[in-house]
Amino acid sequence: MSGTDRIATRTATAWPERSFEDRMATVDFRIHHEAHITVDGDACRGCSTKACLVACPANLFVPTADGGILFNYEQCFECGTCYLVCDTEGAITWTYPEGGYGVVFRRT
């Protein structure tokens, strides 16, 4: 082994990340049949920033082909990031889920 072989570089120590689906599968969600957050896809069509797409830690906002947005409430952390970064008045309607439902943290 030569001296340079032993130097860890950034790329050498990176390891493959698991899929986002696997990541979310580590979290316990008790899913209520009614959505606690609704997104007005029409309002989103006029939005150029779509900050929710990148900021939502659960990656629940999905762009549609026609420029709108679909939202999947089931794996929501209930954090509030989406409504805070949203620039479009009325696009995101945010409440807490029914008592006892939603995310259940264990080792946080």
Place this chain on the structure above:
Amino acid sequence: MPDVDVIVVGAGPAGSAAALVLARAGHSVLLVERGPFPGAKNMYGGVIYPRVLDLLLPGWWDEIPIQRWVTRRATMITTDTQALTVDYRTQAWGEAPYNGATAYRPDIDQWLAGKAEAAGATVLCATTVTGLLRDGNGRVVGVRTDRPDGDLSAHLVIACDGVNSFLAKEAGLAGKPDPANYTLGVKETLALPKDVIDERFALRGIEGADFEILGCTQGVPGGGFLYTNLDTVAVGAVLKLPALAAQQLRPEAIIAAMKAHPAIAPLVEGGELKEYSAHLIPEGGYRMIPKLVGDGLLVAGDAAALCLAAGIWLEGVNFALGSGMAAGQAAAEALRRNDTSAAGLAGYRQRLEAGFVLNDHRKLRDAPHLVLSERVQRQYPAMICNIVEHMFHVDNPAPKPGLRRIAAVEVKRAGVRLRDLAHDAWIGARSFG
């Protein structure tokens, strides 16, 4: 007659502390929690400083459900390829009365709510408060819940409903939130065998390590953290919201880059992801604190933005406990004098001002802005690492430059103006000095 004397919304540390104080004072208290158990909705940066409990639960350290006592506190300043670590260790923090501990919030919050319950409070879980009940004069007289026939009345309501506090907004105590006052915390809990953690972090028994990391968030203002639980390590980042959205970087990608950093990778390698989590943090400090009382209503904990995010000091649970205790005491006082108007609840703010909660916040009011500034986030980490690298780099046959020369060269190379450096040093000295 109302259903109970006081309804406390949210069984986090603020709510449970308030409920415990009121139950001990002989009042009927209902502690309402929307999670299936206290702590189910809560996540934090991992370290709790419980000394404030000396006043509430003497001898708390014998029973508090912690993971490890923090005996090693390190601050790491990084660039992509460099790291300067100030690594402090003391065995004193591993014995009573201790200092900080790593812990899981569901454990801590259930333990605290159990204390309130044992003192006589009623804990009602799996119940979401959907709004405030008010009388004709606008005074808060109870809460609406999502249970059938779910209206509950009380002389007083204490809103400890967390960072998004819909109750503080509904009552008009907090205005429309400014995203610049919030950061997103994201975290991975990674399983590693206890002996591997002990070896990697140089720990014995239930000694713990807490690392705070600057310069590891891909240019998004914020910071990273890494700490040890018993058989997991937690690694995560705190990210300023508007910048996170603007820079088109996914939160989990920022954690992935952190975990790949040459100074961090060897500590977390091979850890199996057990839980991914996210939560908002009110980081705006003193200037973002809402009105703390209204007629029939008090606000405490994160709901009142009482989280302290001042760079070298990152504390929240103790501020929640301190404010919840003060809210409980002020509420008991107001009930005794039969004046639960905003004026009758003025003792709450006075208590916070007399104690650490608002003292620390007022003193550190400029710190959150400084810590999240462009210079502290982007320019200073590289400048500091380069100064140290320059100092320890042996460049023979060239002779050693003096330290003043090194500093001058590196400040210039980092593109930092001396005027700005002096300004930041002044703000830093005023805040932290």
